[in-house]
Amino acid sequence: MKPRRKTQAEAYRKGISKGEIPVLSRAITLAESTLPEHKKLAQEVITWCLPRSGKSIRVGITGIPGVGKSSFIESLGLYLARECGKKIAVLAIDPTSSETGGSVLGDKLRMQELSRHENVYIRPSPSAGSLGGVSKKTSDAVILCEAAGFDTIIIETVGVGQSEITCHSMVDFFMLLMITGAGDDIQGIKKGIIERADAVLITKADGRNKKKAELMKQEMEEALRFHKPPESGWVPKSYACSSVTGYGIKEIWQCVEEYEKLCRESGYFMEKRKKQAKYRLHEALAQNLEDSFYENALIKKTLGEVEREVMEGKTDPYTGAANLLDLYFEKLRLPPSSEEK
Incomplete structure (x- = not known):
């Protein structure tokens, strides 16, 4: 009797459980795919990984371009890998152009020394235009990395703004990186980011800039005292640092x-993770409903006409939207079952 061939899902499960990086990379690519057959297989693998995940500390890092996020992650990652014996996965979210769809996946180039360490895995991932520049598949990547044995997950986001709520909803500890002389408005101070930060870090505290960084650190410590205490009971801290x-x-x-x-x-730690899982459930529902709406054949056929009516002032946007939704749900409505007759 011939031995049974392993299914694709079994091959993924075996490779991930052994911490095999090529298999992990293929599994994350599978989770990012939009092909129906890939989605089904990815969900099967992720469902298996879920009870084997959750044992890491998840850290989110954000800040304006040029603040030194990649350099800081490399410095922190090398310290954790060399001095603390940590196994680190860096999920560095790269911006995808809304016009060309292109993505500059350059994080491995910016973190060359870190990427060569045997206990470090760096996964650049295009943001695909999702809220906050954080890929909607990042949460799947976190589960897969944790199941593969990584005990420290670092998520680097693009830019700052209200959209970084998405990153905050995925991590246990949220860091805001700042630099001297850039201005509070530019760095997100008045955009609600600082209220979500568990630590504010003043980067590039070296050479002639060290004194300025230390002064800004003290100013941030004072500013943090005026914010409403977080639900966790934690008092946010401020640090000056140099990569x-x-x-x-x-x-x-x-x-x-x-x-x-x-x-x-x-x-609070586990309670926060439960709330994050609930948040992602509703986020997934909203995304799937939106995808279903725009992929509907009747909506595709009618949407252009309604858009023209709205632009020409023949229909207001709210009535147009209501009519399209009525059309969508009418199309979905099934005939009553024999029990209902």
Whole structure:
């Protein structure tokens, strides 16, 4: 009797459980695919991985372009891998052009030393225009990486703004990186980001800029005291750091560990993750409904006409939307079953 051939799902499960990076990479690519057959297989693999995930600390990092996110992640990652024996997955979300669909996946180039470490996995991923520049598939990638044995997940986002709520909803600890002289408005101070930060880091605190960075750190400490205390009971901290000299890196990770200890002991850590899972459920429902609406053949046929009527002032946007939704749900309505007759 010939031995049974392994199914694709079994091959993925075996490779991920062994921490095989090529298999992990293929599984994440599968989860990012929009092909129906890939979606089905990806969901089967992720469902298997789910109970084997959740054992990592998830850290989100955001800041304006040029603040030094990639350099900071490399410095922090090398410290964690070399000094703390951590196994790190960096999910670096790359901006995708809304016009060309292109994506500059350059994070491995910017983190060359870190990417060569045997206990580090860097996965650049196009954001595909999703809210906050964080790919809607990032949460799947987190589950897959955790099931593969990574105990520290770092999610780097593009830019800052209200959209970074998406990243905040995926992580345990949220860092905002800032630089001296860039202006509060530009760096997101008045856009609600700082209220969500568990730590504010002033980067490039080296050379002549170190004194300015230390001064800004003190100013941020004062500013953080005026914000409403978070539900976790944690008091957000401010640090000055340098990716060049390593200044402040150890202290920043000690801050993350202190936060994790406090929140695990209070029960907030797991409660927050439950709320995040609920948030992603509703996010997925909204996305799937939107996809179903725009992929509907009748909507595709009618949408252009309604758009023209709205642009010409013949129909207001709200009536146009209501009519399209009525058309969509009418098309979905099934004939009554024999039990209902």
